Amino acid sequence: MRTESCREWRTSLGAYALGQLPAEERAGLEAHLEGCAECRAEAESLRSLGKLMARADPARIVEPAPRPPAHLRERVETTIGAERASERRSRRRRRFGFALGGFATAAAAAVLALVVFGGGGATPPEQQVAFTNLPKGVEIDATLQPHAFGTEIRMYVGGIRSGTLCRVFLRGDDGRLYPAGSFRYRWGNDAEAILSSALDLSRTRAIGVHAGNRTFVAPVGPGGATASVPQLNEEEPT
Structure with a gap:
C-alpha cells in the first residue's frame, strides 16, 4: 500500500x-x-x-534522426488558418442571424406569400464565395443573398491595413461593373459589412473589392453553385 x-x-x-x-x-x-x-x-x-x-x-546509430517533411509546417499553418477563418465566419453568421430579428420574420412571410400566391421565376439560393490566391495574412469572404431589390452582400475582410477604404462591386453577365457600396476596414473589427447592389444575383458572375490600391475578384457560380475557381488579382479599373 x-x-x-x-x-x-x-x-x-x-x-x-x-x-x-x-x-x-x-x-x-x-x-x-x-x-x-x-x-x-x-x-x-x-x-x-x-x-x-x-x-x-x-x-x-548510422541513420540520422527522421525529420518532418519541408512542406509540413506550411500545411499545418494553412490548416489552422482555414479552421480559424471558418470559426470566425460561423461566429459572425450566428451574430448576424440573431441581429436580423423581425426582418427575418418579415422575409419568411414574404417568401410564404410568393409560394402561396405565385411569383416570378425561380430565385437563386444564397451563395457563399471564398476569395483565394490572396496575399499571406489577408482574408476575404462574402455571402450573396437574392432580394427583390437586387443582391444583398455580407462581406468579411481581414489582414489589410487598418483604415483602408474597401469599395465592393459585382460583375454582371453583360461584363459591366455594378457598384455595391463601400466600407472602411478597421483592424481587429471582427464584423461583416452589409452592402447591396441593384444587380440580380442570377445575373452576377463575379464579386470584387477595391482595397486601397489592390483589387481582388472572385467568381460567382451560376445557378447557385458556390464559386470555387481561383480568381486573379486585377488592376483597379478606371
Whole structure:
C-alpha cells in the first residue's frame, strides 16, 4: 500500500536507478525501500532499464534522426488558418442571424406569400464565395443573398491595413461593373459589412473589392453553385 512517504520517494527512484542520487538521499531512500515492497519492485525495474541505457552507444546509430517533411509546417499553418477563418465566419453568421430579428420574420412571410400566391421565376439560393490566391495574412469572404431589390452582400475582410477604404462591386453577365457600396476596414473589427447592389444575383458572375490600391475578384457560380475557381488579382479599373 502506497503512503505519503512513497509519493515523496518515488520522484527520486529514477536518479537512484542511474546512480545519480546524492549519498544522503540515497541512504534515506534505501531505508524506505527496505520496508516498502512496491517501491522496491519499481526501483528494480528502473535499475534494469538503467543498465540497458548504459549500453546504448549513439555512435552506433548510422541513420540520422527522421525529420518532418519541408512542406509540413506550411500545411499545418494553412490548416489552422482555414479552421480559424471558418470559426470566425460561423461566429459572425450566428451574430448576424440573431441581429436580423423581425426582418427575418418579415422575409419568411414574404417568401410564404410568393409560394402561396405565385411569383416570378425561380430565385437563386444564397451563395457563399471564398476569395483565394490572396496575399499571406489577408482574408476575404462574402455571402450573396437574392432580394427583390437586387443582391444583398455580407462581406468579411481581414489582414489589410487598418483604415483602408474597401469599395465592393459585382460583375454582371453583360461584363459591366455594378457598384455595391463601400466600407472602411478597421483592424481587429471582427464584423461583416452589409452592402447591396441593384444587380440580380442570377445575373452576377463575379464579386470584387477595391482595397486601397489592390483589387481582388472572385467568381460567382451560376445557378447557385458556390464559386470555387481561383480568381486573379486585377488592376483597379478606371
